[in-house]
Amino acid sequence: MSFVVVAKFPCKPGQVDAMGELFEAALSDTRGFACCERIDVVLNEPSGTYLLVEYWDQESSYDTYLQWRTDTGIAEVLAPLIEGGGDGILGSVNSFGIMQDISFKTESYRKYLGST
Numbered sequence: 272m273s274f275v276v277v278a279k280f281p282c283k284p285g286q287v288d289a290m291g292e293l294f295e296a297a298l299s300d301t302r303g304f305a306c307c308e309r310i311d312v313v314l315n316e317p318s319g320t321y322l323l324v325e326y327w328d329q330e331s332s333y334d335t336y337l338q339w340r341t342d343t344g345i346a347e348v349l350a351p352l353i354e355g356g357g358d359g360i361l362g363s364v365n366s367f368g369i370m371q372d373i374s375f376k377t378e379s380y381r382k383y384l385g386s387t
Contacts, residue, residue: 272370272371272372273370274326274328274332274333274368274369276327278325279321279323279363279365280321280322281355282319282321283352286319286351287316287321289352290353291314293348294312294323298310301325306329306332307327307332307336308327310323310324310326326370330366333366346360
């Protein structure tokens with residue numbers, strides 16, 4: 272099961288396009304990084320907020336990636352674009368944990384609801 276990380280980046284006014292361009296350039300490296308299974312990008316246009324949902328094979332792989340990103344200076348590039356600058360970056364990432372496989376089963380659901 273994948274280890275899931277969610278990062279929320281609220282852009283400063285007028286910086287949504289610049290952030291999109293940064294993601295286009297930087298996320299190809301992320302997708303190619305060892306053990307990155309997938310990364311999805313969502314933009315909430317009204318709020319100017321990007322949401323990244325990342326899937327890694329395990330937490331230690333993400334930690335290795337994050338250290339690489341830190342060492343290569345991503346924070347300095349992001350800080351001028353997001354609300355809160357450097358502090359905003361630190362508060363933007365949430366490591367959630369292992370993805371669960373919870374399949375929808377009609378019979379089980381009906382029992383849960385108390386009907387047959």
